[in-house]
C-alpha cells in the first residue's frame with residue numbers, strides 16, 4: 001500500500017464522527033435533499049456552502065434531528081454518530097441534541113441571566129450534583145466561548161443585554177455546556193459585525209480541538225478561513241466534498257467552479 005492510500009485509510013477509519021448515506025429530505029412534495037452521502041470528520045471544521053435554497057440548512061438540521069420539529073418534513077436514509085443510527089426509535093432527540101449542539105444564525109439567548117443561559121442544559125440533563133459543579137461548568141463553558149472575562153462580574157445580568165457578538169458567544173457557551181461532541185452552526189456570523197465575526201471565527205478554530213464543527217456559511221472567504229473540509233451543495237445535491245484548499249483552488253466539478261468564481265449563486 002502506498003503512502004497516500006495509507007493516509008486516506010487512516011482518515012476514514014479513525015476520524016469519522018458522522019456518516020450520512022443516501023439521505024433524502026422532503027418538505028411535502030418538495031424534494032429538498034437528494035441522495036446525500038458524506039462522512040463528517042472529528043476535530044475538523046466542515047463548511048457547507050452553496051447558493052441560497054440549495055439545502056445547506058436542511059441537511060445540517062438532519063444531523064441533530066432538528067427537522068423532526070417541522071411537521072411536513074420527512075427524512076430518509078441513514079445517519080450515524082459514532083456508528084449509532086441517530087434515527088433509531090430508541091434514540092431520544094433531546095439527548096441527541098445535547099451531544100450534537102446547535103448555534104443559529106441570529107443569537108437567541110433565553111430571557112434569563114447570563115449564568116442561567118449557560119446552566120440551562122446541564123440542569124435539564126442533570127449533569128451536575130451541586131451548585132459548585134454547576135458554577136464550574138458555567139465558567140468553563142464561558143471560557144471556551146471566549147466570553148468569561150467580559151461577563152464574569154455580571155453573571156446575573158440578562159443575556160439579552162449583551163452585544164450581538166457577545167450574545168452569539170453566549171449561545172456558543174450554552175451549546176458547549178452540555179459537553180457536546182459535534183457543534184452545528186447555521187450562519188453563526190451573519191448578524192455580526194466584522195470584529196465580532198473575527199472573534200467567533202477564532203473561537204471556531206479553537207473549538208475544533210475538541211469537537212467536530214459543521215458550519216453553514218454564505219461567505220466563501222469565511223469557509224476558506226475557518227474550515228479544513230468543504231461541501232458544496234447545489235439544488236439539493238452534494239456536488240463536491242473535499243479538503244477546503246482543493247475545493248477553492250482546484251474544484252473538480254464545473255458547478256463548484258462556477259459558484260466559487262461567482263458565476264452561480
Ligand SMILES: Nc1ncnc2c1ncn2[C@@H]1O[C@H](COP(=O)(O)OP(=O)(O)OP(=O)(O)O)[C@@H](O)[C@H]1O
Pocket residue numbers: 027030032050051052053054055056057058059070
Ligand atoms: N421549514 C420549511 N418548510 C418548507 N420548506 C422548507 C423549509 N425549510 C427549507 N425549505 C425548503 O427547502 C429547500 C432548501 O432550503 P434550505 O433553507 O435548506 O437551503 P439553504 O441552502 O440553507 O438556503 P439559504 O442559504 O438561503 O439559507 C428550499 O426549497 C426551501 O424552500
